[in-house]
Amino acid sequence: MTSYWNAFRVIFLRDIILASRYRAELANPLIFFIMVIVLFPFAFGSDPDLLRRVTAGMIWITALLASSLSLEGIFRSDYADGSAEQMVLSGYPLTLLVAAKIAAHWCLTGLPLIIIAMLTAYLLSLPTQALQALFLTLFLGTPVLSLIGAIAVALTVGLRSGGMLLSLIILPLYMPILIFSMLAVENAMADIPFDAELYFLSGMLVLSVTLAPIATAYSLRIRMS
Amino acid sequence: MLKQFHQLVSPKYFYNLAVLLTPWFAWLTILLMIAGLYGGLVFAPADYQQGESFRIIYVHVPSAWMSLFIYVVMAVAGGVGLIWHIKIADVVAKSCAPIGASFTFLALATGSLWGKPMWGTWWVWDARLTSELILLFLYLGYMALQSAFDDRRVAARASAILALVGLVNIPIIHYSVEWWSTLHQGATVSKMDAPSIHIDMLIPLLIMALAFKAYFVTIVLLRSRTEILEYECNSSWVSKLLNKVESRT
Numbered sequence: 001m002t003s004y005w006n007a008f009r010v011i012f013l014r015d016i017i018l019a020s021r022y023r024a025e026l027a028n029p030l031i032f033f034i035m036v037i038v039l040f041p042f043a044f045g046s047d048p049d050l051l052r053r054v055t056a057g058m059i060w061i062t063a064l065l066a067s068s069l070s071l072e073g074i075f076r077s078d079y080a081d082g083s084a085e086q087m088v089l090s091g092y093p094l095t096l097l098v099a100a101k102i103a104a105h106w107c108l109t110g111l112p113l114i115i116i117a118m119l120t121a122y123l124l125s126l127p128t129q130a131l132q133a134l135f136l137t138l139f140l141g142t143p144v145l146s147l148i149g150a151i152a153v154a155l156t157v158g159l160r161s162g163g164m165l166l167s168l169i170i171l172p173l174y175m176p177i178l179i180f181s182m183l184a185v186e187n188a189m190a191d192i193p194f195d196a197e198l199y200f201l202s203g204m205l206v207l208s209v210t211l212a213p214i215a216t217a218y219s220l221r222i223r224m225s
Numbered sequence: 226m227l228k229q230f231h232q233l234v235s236p237k238y239f240y241n242l243a244v245l246l247t248p249w250f251a252w253l254t255i256l257l258m259i260a261g262l263y264g265g266l267v268f269a270p271a272d273y274q275q276g277e278s279f280r281i282i283y284v285h286v287p288s289a290w291m292s293l294f295i296y297v298v299m300a301v302a303g304g305v306g307l308i309w310h311i312k313i314a315d316v317v318a319k320s321c322a323p324i325g326a327s328f329t330f331l332a333l334a335t336g337s338l339w340g341k342p343m344w345g346t347w348w349v350w351d352a353r354l355t356s357e358l359i360l361l362f363l364y365l366g367y368m369a370l371q372s373a374f375d376d377r378r379v380a381a382r383a384s385a386i387l388a389l390v391g392l393v394n395i396p397i398i399h400y401s402v403e404w405w406s407t408l409h410q411g412a413t414v415s416k417m418d419a420p421s422i423h424i425d426m427l428i429p430l431l432i433m434a435l436a437f438k439a440y441f442v443t444i445v446l447l448r449s450r451t452e453i454l455e456y457e458c459n460s461s462w463v464s465k466l467l468n469k470v471e472s473r474t
Binding site for chain 1: 359362363365370373374382383390393397398401402404405
Protein backbone atom coordinates (compact mmCIF):
# COMPACT_ATOMS: atom_id res chain seq x y z
CA MET A 1 0.00 0.00 0.00
CA THR A 2 2.65 2.47 1.10
CA SER A 3 4.79 1.54 -1.88
CA TYR A 4 1.94 2.48 -4.23
CA TRP A 5 1.68 5.83 -2.51
CA ASN A 6 5.46 6.16 -2.81
CA ALA A 7 5.35 5.47 -6.53
CA PHE A 8 2.66 8.08 -6.99
CA ARG A 9 4.67 10.61 -4.97
CA VAL A 10 7.93 9.92 -6.78
CA ILE A 11 6.41 10.47 -10.21
CA PHE A 12 4.49 13.52 -9.02
CA LEU A 13 7.58 15.15 -7.48
CA ARG A 14 9.73 14.20 -10.46
CA ASP A 15 7.43 16.06 -12.82
CA ILE A 16 7.26 19.08 -10.51
CA ILE A 17 11.06 19.19 -10.24
CA LEU A 18 11.53 18.71 -13.98
CA ALA A 19 9.14 21.56 -14.64
CA SER A 20 10.84 23.84 -12.15
CA ARG A 21 14.10 23.38 -14.08
CA TYR A 22 12.42 24.76 -17.21
CA ARG A 23 10.58 27.68 -15.72
CA ALA A 24 10.19 29.50 -19.02
CA GLU A 25 8.26 26.56 -20.44
CA LEU A 26 6.02 26.67 -17.41
CA ALA A 27 5.15 30.30 -18.05
CA ASN A 28 4.37 29.83 -21.73
CA PRO A 29 0.76 28.64 -21.40
CA LEU A 30 0.02 31.48 -19.00
CA ILE A 31 1.49 34.11 -21.30
CA PHE A 32 -0.45 32.55 -24.16
CA PHE A 33 -3.60 32.76 -22.06
CA ILE A 34 -3.14 36.46 -21.27
CA MET A 35 -2.25 37.32 -24.86
CA VAL A 36 -5.34 35.65 -26.29
CA ILE A 37 -7.53 37.35 -23.66
CA VAL A 38 -6.01 40.69 -24.69
CA LEU A 39 -6.92 39.96 -28.32
CA PHE A 40 -10.64 39.83 -27.54
CA PRO A 41 -11.17 43.52 -26.65
CA PHE A 42 -9.32 44.45 -29.86
CA ALA A 43 -11.72 42.27 -31.82
CA PHE A 44 -14.97 43.16 -30.05
CA GLY A 45 -14.21 46.74 -29.00
CA SER A 46 -13.62 47.88 -25.46
CA ASP A 47 -17.24 48.61 -24.59
CA PRO A 48 -17.45 47.57 -20.90
CA ASP A 49 -21.06 46.39 -21.17
CA LEU A 50 -20.26 44.05 -24.03
CA LEU A 51 -17.08 42.81 -22.34
CA ARG A 52 -18.95 42.14 -19.11
CA ARG A 53 -21.30 39.79 -20.94
CA VAL A 54 -18.65 37.84 -22.85
CA THR A 55 -15.75 37.82 -20.36
CA ALA A 56 -16.51 34.47 -18.80
CA GLY A 57 -16.88 32.87 -22.22
CA MET A 58 -13.60 34.35 -23.44
CA ILE A 59 -11.80 33.11 -20.35
CA TRP A 60 -13.21 29.61 -20.71
CA ILE A 61 -12.50 29.29 -24.43
CA THR A 62 -8.96 30.53 -23.90
CA ALA A 63 -8.55 28.09 -21.02
CA LEU A 64 -9.66 25.24 -23.33
CA LEU A 65 -7.07 26.25 -25.93
CA ALA A 66 -4.31 26.78 -23.38
CA SER A 67 -5.07 23.42 -21.82
CA SER A 68 -5.00 21.56 -25.13
CA LEU A 69 -1.72 23.26 -26.08
CA SER A 70 0.02 22.68 -22.76
CA LEU A 71 -1.20 19.09 -22.51
CA GLU A 72 0.62 18.21 -25.67
CA GLY A 73 3.92 18.03 -23.78
CA ILE A 74 2.74 15.89 -20.89
CA PHE A 75 4.10 12.61 -22.29
CA ARG A 76 6.34 13.96 -25.04
CA SER A 77 9.71 13.87 -23.28
CA ASP A 78 8.87 10.59 -21.54
CA TYR A 79 7.99 9.04 -24.87
CA ALA A 80 11.12 10.38 -26.54
CA ASP A 81 13.69 9.41 -23.89
CA GLY A 82 12.17 6.03 -23.03
CA SER A 83 11.05 6.77 -19.47
CA ALA A 84 7.46 6.03 -20.52
CA GLU A 85 8.63 2.52 -21.41
CA GLN A 86 10.27 2.22 -18.00
CA MET A 87 6.98 3.20 -16.40
CA VAL A 88 5.16 0.53 -18.36
CA LEU A 89 7.73 -2.07 -17.29
CA SER A 90 8.12 -0.86 -13.70
CA GLY A 91 5.66 -3.33 -12.18
CA TYR A 92 3.63 -0.58 -10.58
CA PRO A 93 0.14 -0.10 -11.98
CA LEU A 94 0.55 2.21 -14.94
CA THR A 95 -2.83 3.78 -14.12
CA LEU A 96 -1.40 5.09 -10.86
CA LEU A 97 1.74 6.52 -12.46
CA VAL A 98 -0.28 8.16 -15.20
CA ALA A 99 -2.61 9.63 -12.59
CA ALA A 100 0.43 11.11 -10.82
CA LYS A 101 1.61 12.68 -14.08
CA ILE A 102 -1.80 14.18 -14.76
CA ALA A 103 -2.05 15.50 -11.20
CA ALA A 104 1.38 17.11 -11.51
CA HIS A 105 0.43 18.62 -14.85
CA TRP A 106 -2.74 20.14 -13.43
CA CYS A 107 -0.86 21.59 -10.45
CA LEU A 108 1.69 23.13 -12.81
CA THR A 109 -0.66 24.54 -15.45
CA GLY A 110 -4.25 24.34 -14.17
CA LEU A 111 -3.77 26.04 -10.81
CA PRO A 112 -1.74 29.02 -12.09
CA LEU A 113 -4.22 29.34 -14.94
CA ILE A 114 -7.10 29.70 -12.47
CA ILE A 115 -5.26 32.47 -10.61
CA ILE A 116 -4.43 34.32 -13.81
CA ALA A 117 -8.00 33.84 -15.03
CA MET A 118 -9.40 35.43 -11.89
CA LEU A 119 -7.08 38.43 -12.35
CA THR A 120 -8.04 38.88 -15.98
CA ALA A 121 -11.71 38.60 -15.01
CA TYR A 122 -11.19 41.73 -12.88
CA LEU A 123 -9.38 43.34 -15.78
CA LEU A 124 -12.36 42.72 -18.08
CA SER A 125 -14.89 43.95 -15.51
CA LEU A 126 -16.71 40.70 -14.85
CA PRO A 127 -19.50 41.41 -12.32
CA THR A 128 -18.38 40.45 -8.81
CA GLN A 129 -21.27 38.05 -8.21
CA ALA A 130 -20.03 35.97 -11.16
CA LEU A 131 -16.45 35.76 -9.88
CA GLN A 132 -17.24 33.01 -7.41
CA ALA A 133 -19.04 30.97 -10.09
CA LEU A 134 -16.17 31.44 -12.52
CA PHE A 135 -13.67 30.33 -9.89
CA LEU A 136 -15.67 27.25 -8.93
CA THR A 137 -16.28 26.18 -12.52
CA LEU A 138 -12.61 26.60 -13.38
CA PHE A 139 -11.63 24.73 -10.24
CA LEU A 140 -13.91 21.80 -11.08
CA GLY A 141 -13.54 22.01 -14.86
CA THR A 142 -9.81 22.34 -15.55
CA PRO A 143 -8.94 18.96 -13.92
CA VAL A 144 -11.50 17.35 -16.22
CA LEU A 145 -9.80 19.04 -19.17
CA SER A 146 -6.43 17.60 -18.11
CA LEU A 147 -7.87 14.15 -17.47
CA ILE A 148 -9.79 13.81 -20.75
CA GLY A 149 -6.98 15.48 -22.66
CA ALA A 150 -4.42 13.02 -21.28
CA ILE A 151 -6.19 10.13 -23.04
CA ALA A 152 -5.94 11.89 -26.38
CA VAL A 153 -2.34 12.90 -25.73
CA ALA A 154 -1.39 9.32 -24.97
CA LEU A 155 -3.00 8.28 -28.25
CA THR A 156 -1.27 10.93 -30.36
CA VAL A 157 2.13 11.31 -28.67
CA GLY A 158 5.01 11.12 -31.10
CA LEU A 159 2.86 11.35 -34.22
CA ARG A 160 3.79 13.61 -37.13
CA SER A 161 0.57 15.59 -37.03
CA GLY A 162 0.42 15.60 -33.21
CA GLY A 163 -0.72 19.05 -32.10
CA MET A 164 -3.43 19.75 -34.64
CA LEU A 165 -4.78 16.22 -34.41
CA LEU A 166 -4.91 16.50 -30.63
CA SER A 167 -7.09 19.62 -30.72
CA LEU A 168 -9.32 18.03 -33.34
CA ILE A 169 -9.89 15.02 -31.10
CA ILE A 170 -10.37 16.67 -27.71
CA LEU A 171 -12.33 19.84 -28.45
CA PRO A 172 -15.63 17.96 -29.09
CA LEU A 173 -15.09 16.10 -25.83
CA TYR A 174 -14.58 19.41 -23.99
CA MET A 175 -17.93 20.87 -25.04
CA PRO A 176 -20.08 19.66 -22.10
CA ILE A 177 -17.67 21.27 -19.63
CA LEU A 178 -17.82 24.57 -21.46
CA ILE A 179 -21.61 24.42 -21.59
CA PHE A 180 -22.12 23.74 -17.89
CA SER A 181 -19.52 26.29 -16.82
CA MET A 182 -21.06 29.00 -18.94
CA LEU A 183 -24.55 28.17 -17.64
CA ALA A 184 -23.28 28.44 -14.07
CA VAL A 185 -21.65 31.83 -14.71
CA GLU A 186 -24.74 33.10 -16.51
CA ASN A 187 -26.98 32.05 -13.65
CA ALA A 188 -24.66 33.72 -11.18
CA MET A 189 -24.79 36.95 -13.18
CA ALA A 190 -28.60 36.79 -13.06
CA ASP A 191 -28.45 36.05 -9.29
CA ILE A 192 -29.98 32.60 -9.76
CA PRO A 193 -28.55 29.61 -7.85
CA PHE A 194 -26.11 27.58 -9.93
CA ASP A 195 -25.78 24.47 -7.76
CA ALA A 196 -27.14 22.13 -10.43
CA GLU A 197 -24.40 23.04 -12.91
CA LEU A 198 -21.75 22.62 -10.24
CA TYR A 199 -23.13 19.18 -9.40
CA PHE A 200 -22.91 18.24 -13.07
CA LEU A 201 -19.32 19.46 -13.27
CA SER A 202 -18.46 17.55 -10.09
CA GLY A 203 -20.08 14.46 -11.56
CA MET A 204 -17.97 14.77 -14.68
CA LEU A 205 -14.88 15.30 -12.53
CA VAL A 206 -15.58 12.13 -10.55
CA LEU A 207 -16.29 10.17 -13.72
CA SER A 208 -13.10 11.30 -15.41
CA VAL A 209 -10.94 10.82 -12.28
CA THR A 210 -12.17 7.22 -12.19
CA LEU A 211 -11.99 6.32 -15.85
CA ALA A 212 -9.53 8.64 -17.59
CA PRO A 213 -6.30 7.35 -15.95
CA ILE A 214 -7.26 3.77 -16.90
CA ALA A 215 -7.93 4.77 -20.50
CA THR A 216 -4.72 6.83 -20.61
CA ALA A 217 -2.64 3.95 -19.28
CA TYR A 218 -4.22 1.59 -21.79
CA SER A 219 -3.55 4.01 -24.63
CA LEU A 220 0.10 4.39 -23.60
CA ARG A 221 0.47 0.60 -23.55
CA ILE A 222 -0.90 0.41 -27.08
CA ARG A 223 1.52 3.05 -28.28
CA MET A 224 4.44 1.18 -26.66
CA SER A 225 3.56 -2.22 -28.13
CA MET B 226 -18.93 -23.96 -31.07
CA LEU B 227 -15.76 -22.06 -30.24
CA LYS B 228 -14.10 -23.53 -33.30
CA GLN B 229 -16.93 -22.38 -35.52
CA PHE B 230 -16.62 -18.93 -34.02
CA HIS B 231 -12.91 -18.84 -34.72
CA GLN B 232 -13.56 -19.90 -38.27
CA LEU B 233 -16.15 -17.16 -38.65
CA VAL B 234 -13.76 -14.45 -37.52
CA SER B 235 -10.86 -15.60 -39.66
CA PRO B 236 -10.34 -12.99 -42.40
CA LYS B 237 -10.47 -15.53 -45.21
CA TYR B 238 -13.79 -17.01 -44.10
CA PHE B 239 -15.27 -13.58 -43.45
CA TYR B 240 -14.14 -12.40 -46.88
CA ASN B 241 -15.90 -15.29 -48.60
CA LEU B 242 -19.00 -14.76 -46.49
CA ALA B 243 -18.98 -11.06 -47.38
CA VAL B 244 -18.65 -11.86 -51.08
CA LEU B 245 -21.63 -14.18 -50.75
CA LEU B 246 -23.79 -11.76 -48.79
CA THR B 247 -23.08 -8.49 -50.61
CA PRO B 248 -25.47 -9.01 -53.57
CA TRP B 249 -28.29 -10.14 -51.25
CA PHE B 250 -28.04 -7.00 -49.17
CA ALA B 251 -27.62 -4.86 -52.27
CA TRP B 252 -30.87 -6.21 -53.75
CA LEU B 253 -32.61 -5.84 -50.41
CA THR B 254 -31.50 -2.20 -50.31
CA ILE B 255 -32.81 -1.52 -53.80
CA LEU B 256 -36.19 -3.16 -53.13
CA LEU B 257 -36.70 -1.43 -49.80
CA MET B 258 -35.51 1.90 -51.20
CA ILE B 259 -38.00 1.72 -54.10
CA ALA B 260 -40.84 0.69 -51.77
CA GLY B 261 -39.97 3.34 -49.19
CA LEU B 262 -39.49 6.15 -51.70
CA TYR B 263 -42.72 5.28 -53.54
CA GLY B 264 -44.58 5.13 -50.25
CA GLY B 265 -43.04 8.32 -49.00
CA LEU B 266 -43.20 10.44 -52.15
CA VAL B 267 -46.46 9.19 -53.69
CA PHE B 268 -48.50 7.11 -51.28
CA ALA B 269 -48.21 9.15 -48.07
CA PRO B 270 -50.61 12.12 -47.80
CA ALA B 271 -49.20 15.64 -47.72
CA ASP B 272 -48.84 17.15 -44.27
CA TYR B 273 -51.69 19.51 -43.34
CA GLN B 274 -49.26 22.11 -42.06
CA GLN B 275 -46.04 21.60 -43.97
CA GLY B 276 -47.51 20.50 -47.31
CA GLU B 277 -45.25 18.55 -49.61
CA SER B 278 -41.96 19.71 -48.13
CA PHE B 279 -42.34 17.40 -45.13
CA ARG B 280 -41.41 14.52 -47.47
CA ILE B 281 -37.73 15.19 -46.86
CA ILE B 282 -38.38 13.42 -43.55
CA TYR B 283 -37.94 10.13 -45.43
CA VAL B 284 -34.27 10.89 -45.92
CA HIS B 285 -33.63 13.14 -42.95
CA VAL B 286 -34.88 11.02 -40.07
CA PRO B 287 -33.45 7.64 -41.18
CA SER B 288 -30.04 9.22 -41.73
CA ALA B 289 -30.16 10.85 -38.31
CA TRP B 290 -31.00 7.46 -36.78
CA MET B 291 -28.20 5.83 -38.75
CA SER B 292 -25.64 8.43 -37.66
CA LEU B 293 -25.94 7.42 -34.02
CA PHE B 294 -26.51 3.73 -34.72
CA ILE B 295 -23.30 3.50 -36.77
CA TYR B 296 -21.30 5.24 -34.06
CA VAL B 297 -22.45 2.61 -31.56
CA VAL B 298 -21.65 -0.22 -34.01
CA MET B 299 -18.23 1.33 -34.63
CA ALA B 300 -17.41 1.71 -30.93
CA VAL B 301 -18.65 -1.78 -30.04
CA ALA B 302 -16.73 -3.35 -32.95
CA GLY B 303 -13.65 -1.39 -31.87
CA GLY B 304 -14.08 -2.59 -28.30
CA VAL B 305 -14.44 -6.20 -29.42
CA GLY B 306 -11.27 -5.85 -31.49
CA LEU B 307 -9.49 -4.28 -28.53
CA ILE B 308 -10.46 -6.95 -26.01
CA TRP B 309 -10.41 -10.18 -28.02
CA HIS B 310 -7.91 -9.10 -30.70
CA ILE B 311 -10.30 -9.99 -33.50
CA LYS B 312 -9.02 -8.60 -36.77
CA ILE B 313 -12.47 -8.60 -38.40
CA ALA B 314 -13.85 -6.34 -35.68
CA ASP B 315 -11.06 -3.82 -36.38
CA VAL B 316 -11.82 -3.95 -40.07
CA VAL B 317 -15.56 -3.44 -39.51
CA ALA B 318 -14.95 -0.54 -37.11
CA LYS B 319 -12.68 1.17 -39.60
CA SER B 320 -15.13 0.71 -42.48
CA CYS B 321 -18.00 2.11 -40.40
CA ALA B 322 -16.45 5.54 -39.82
CA PRO B 323 -16.77 7.20 -43.26
CA ILE B 324 -20.29 5.81 -43.73
CA GLY B 325 -21.36 7.14 -40.35
CA ALA B 326 -19.80 10.52 -41.08
CA SER B 327 -21.62 10.64 -44.43
CA PHE B 328 -24.97 9.85 -42.80
CA THR B 329 -24.34 12.51 -40.16
CA PHE B 330 -23.55 15.02 -42.87
CA LEU B 331 -26.63 13.95 -44.83
CA ALA B 332 -28.81 14.41 -41.73
CA LEU B 333 -27.38 17.90 -41.21
CA ALA B 334 -27.70 18.88 -44.87
CA THR B 335 -31.28 17.62 -45.29
CA GLY B 336 -32.14 19.16 -41.93
CA SER B 337 -30.97 22.56 -43.04
CA LEU B 338 -32.76 22.19 -46.40
CA TRP B 339 -35.89 21.38 -44.44
CA GLY B 340 -35.29 24.18 -41.98
CA LYS B 341 -35.19 26.88 -44.65
CA PRO B 342 -38.89 26.66 -45.68
CA MET B 343 -40.14 25.64 -42.21
CA TRP B 344 -38.18 27.79 -39.79
CA GLY B 345 -37.08 30.40 -42.33
CA THR B 346 -33.40 29.81 -41.69
CA TRP B 347 -30.75 27.33 -42.74
CA TRP B 348 -29.41 26.85 -39.25
CA VAL B 349 -30.58 27.38 -35.69
CA TRP B 350 -28.61 26.54 -32.58
CA ASP B 351 -31.15 23.93 -31.63
CA ALA B 352 -30.15 21.09 -29.33
CA ARG B 353 -30.58 18.31 -31.88
CA LEU B 354 -28.75 20.14 -34.63
CA THR B 355 -25.88 21.03 -32.36
CA SER B 356 -25.40 17.56 -30.95
CA GLU B 357 -25.54 16.12 -34.48
CA LEU B 358 -22.81 18.58 -35.48
CA ILE B 359 -20.66 17.50 -32.52
CA LEU B 360 -21.23 13.89 -33.56
CA LEU B 361 -19.83 14.79 -36.98
CA PHE B 362 -16.75 16.24 -35.26
CA LEU B 363 -16.34 13.02 -33.29
CA TYR B 364 -16.43 11.03 -36.53
CA LEU B 365 -13.91 13.35 -38.17
CA GLY B 366 -11.58 13.11 -35.17
CA TYR B 367 -11.83 9.30 -35.28
CA MET B 368 -11.00 9.24 -39.00
CA ALA B 369 -8.12 11.68 -38.52
CA LEU B 370 -6.63 9.53 -35.76
CA GLN B 371 -7.19 6.36 -37.77
CA SER B 372 -5.22 7.79 -40.70
CA ALA B 373 -2.39 9.21 -38.57
CA PHE B 374 -0.78 5.83 -37.92
CA ASP B 375 1.24 3.76 -40.34
CA ASP B 376 0.76 0.52 -38.45
CA ARG B 377 -2.76 -0.82 -39.02
CA ARG B 378 -2.96 -2.68 -35.73
CA VAL B 379 -1.94 0.32 -33.62
CA ALA B 380 -4.30 2.51 -35.65
CA ALA B 381 -7.21 0.16 -35.03
CA ARG B 382 -6.59 -0.12 -31.30
CA ALA B 383 -5.88 3.56 -30.69
CA SER B 384 -8.96 4.69 -32.57
CA ALA B 385 -11.06 2.05 -30.80
CA ILE B 386 -10.17 3.72 -27.50
CA LEU B 387 -11.18 7.09 -28.91
CA ALA B 388 -14.47 5.64 -30.13
CA LEU B 389 -15.20 4.19 -26.69
CA VAL B 390 -14.36 7.50 -24.97
CA GLY B 391 -16.70 9.16 -27.46
CA LEU B 392 -19.41 6.61 -26.71
CA VAL B 393 -19.23 7.44 -23.00
CA ASN B 394 -19.34 11.13 -23.88
CA ILE B 395 -22.22 11.10 -26.36
CA PRO B 396 -25.01 10.98 -23.75
CA ILE B 397 -23.24 13.69 -21.72
CA ILE B 398 -22.84 15.88 -24.79
CA HIS B 399 -26.43 15.24 -25.85
CA TYR B 400 -27.99 16.18 -22.53
CA SER B 401 -25.69 19.12 -21.88
CA VAL B 402 -26.52 20.56 -25.29
CA GLU B 403 -30.22 19.95 -24.72
CA TRP B 404 -30.04 21.74 -21.38
CA TRP B 405 -28.06 24.58 -22.85
CA SER B 406 -30.44 25.30 -25.69
CA THR B 407 -33.65 24.87 -23.68
CA LEU B 408 -32.39 27.41 -21.18
CA HIS B 409 -31.08 29.73 -23.89
CA GLN B 410 -34.10 29.84 -26.15
CA GLY B 411 -37.57 28.39 -26.07
CA ALA B 412 -38.33 24.97 -27.52
CA THR B 413 -37.80 24.95 -31.25
CA VAL B 414 -40.11 23.38 -33.80
CA SER B 415 -39.45 19.71 -33.67
CA LYS B 416 -41.81 17.55 -35.68
CA MET B 417 -40.90 14.17 -34.27
CA ASP B 418 -41.92 15.29 -30.78
CA ALA B 419 -45.53 15.59 -31.93
CA PRO B 420 -47.63 12.98 -30.09
CA SER B 421 -47.83 10.66 -33.04
CA ILE B 422 -47.40 10.58 -36.75
CA HIS B 423 -50.09 9.28 -39.08
CA ILE B 424 -49.75 5.60 -39.88
CA ASP B 425 -49.66 6.24 -43.65
CA MET B 426 -46.65 8.47 -43.11
CA LEU B 427 -45.03 6.20 -40.54
CA ILE B 428 -44.90 2.99 -42.60
CA PRO B 429 -42.83 4.45 -45.48
CA LEU B 430 -40.56 6.02 -42.84
CA LEU B 431 -39.91 2.66 -41.22
CA ILE B 432 -39.33 1.05 -44.63
CA MET B 433 -36.82 3.78 -45.43
CA ALA B 434 -35.10 3.19 -42.09
CA LEU B 435 -34.75 -0.51 -42.98
CA ALA B 436 -33.51 0.42 -46.47
CA PHE B 437 -30.82 2.63 -44.93
CA LYS B 438 -29.81 -0.20 -42.60
CA ALA B 439 -29.52 -2.63 -45.51
CA TYR B 440 -27.54 -0.03 -47.45
CA PHE B 441 -25.20 0.37 -44.48
CA VAL B 442 -24.63 -3.39 -44.27
CA THR B 443 -23.94 -3.56 -48.02
CA ILE B 444 -21.38 -0.78 -47.91
CA VAL B 445 -19.72 -2.11 -44.76
CA LEU B 446 -19.36 -5.52 -46.43
CA LEU B 447 -17.88 -3.94 -49.56
CA ARG B 448 -15.47 -1.75 -47.60
CA SER B 449 -14.47 -4.61 -45.30
CA ARG B 450 -13.68 -6.76 -48.32
CA THR B 451 -11.19 -4.22 -49.64
CA GLU B 452 -9.82 -3.63 -46.15
CA ILE B 453 -9.28 -7.36 -45.63
CA LEU B 454 -7.52 -7.69 -48.98
CA GLU B 455 -5.19 -4.82 -48.06
CA TYR B 456 -4.69 -6.12 -44.53
CA GLU B 457 -3.92 -9.65 -45.67
CA CYS B 458 -2.07 -8.76 -48.88
CA ASN B 459 0.89 -10.92 -47.89
CA SER B 460 -1.06 -14.07 -47.14
CA SER B 461 -1.27 -16.95 -49.58
CA TRP B 462 -5.05 -17.00 -50.03
CA VAL B 463 -5.09 -13.38 -51.17
CA SER B 464 -2.35 -13.87 -53.73
CA LYS B 465 -4.12 -17.01 -54.95
CA LEU B 466 -7.34 -15.04 -55.28
CA LEU B 467 -5.64 -12.21 -57.12
CA ASN B 468 -3.89 -14.65 -59.47
CA LYS B 469 -7.23 -16.24 -60.27
CA VAL B 470 -8.68 -12.83 -61.14
CA GLU B 471 -5.65 -12.00 -63.25
CA SER B 472 -5.71 -15.28 -65.21
CA ARG B 473 -9.40 -14.82 -65.88
CA THR B 474 -8.94 -11.43 -67.54
